[in-house]
Amino acid sequence: MARPSLSVAPFDIDGPGPLGTSLAAYFQAGQVTHEALSQQGIELAQTLTLGAGVRYTISLNWAAIQANIGTGYNAEGGVFTLFADSTDLAMQAAGSISYGTPHYGFLTAPYTPTSGGARRVGIRITRPFTIISTTGTAQWVDNAAIVAACYANCDASTTPPILNINDFICFLNRFAAGDPYANCDGSTTPPVLNVLDFTCFLNRFAAGCS
């Protein structure tokens, strides 16, 4: 459950960090009626069409604040979870917060769907306690992103040159293993992995990563 008076407003999502103030989403997540040990809150999700075997990185900035000096200490500012369908990919708990000591975090998780198609991807914000006043404990989120890795960088290397012989070896290995990643052309007629996927990979390799 979350208060309906949710808003989008200017906020510095990482406090003392390098990010500036930008529009962010504001929530007050938590229970309406106290239930011991029950995480309750809100989900923000989007249905995305994702590719089989594509390596995605999902990320998000969050903050948990106690906005009002009168609302005291809170044992859990908010629990932030990235998910895809029924799978939780990463979770961070803000932990205890009080007025003047907001907590900030960056949540990121790799996600590689084994089959292509629609996925419900999003963030869940919960707390194991009741919502505290209209001005009390609040959660902010910003910069939600999902980025596909460069396809040709099969080995996910990060040192230049990003594309090299190791990516060919990686592709051959994954092709031999029947990994859905190797279905470069996204074909659906058996055999799904064939010579066209080699041609496709060579073209993607030649196109480079930017």
Ligand SMILES: [Ca+2]
């Ligand atoms: Ca590489």
Ligand SMILES: [Ca+2]
């Ligand atoms: Ca294919």
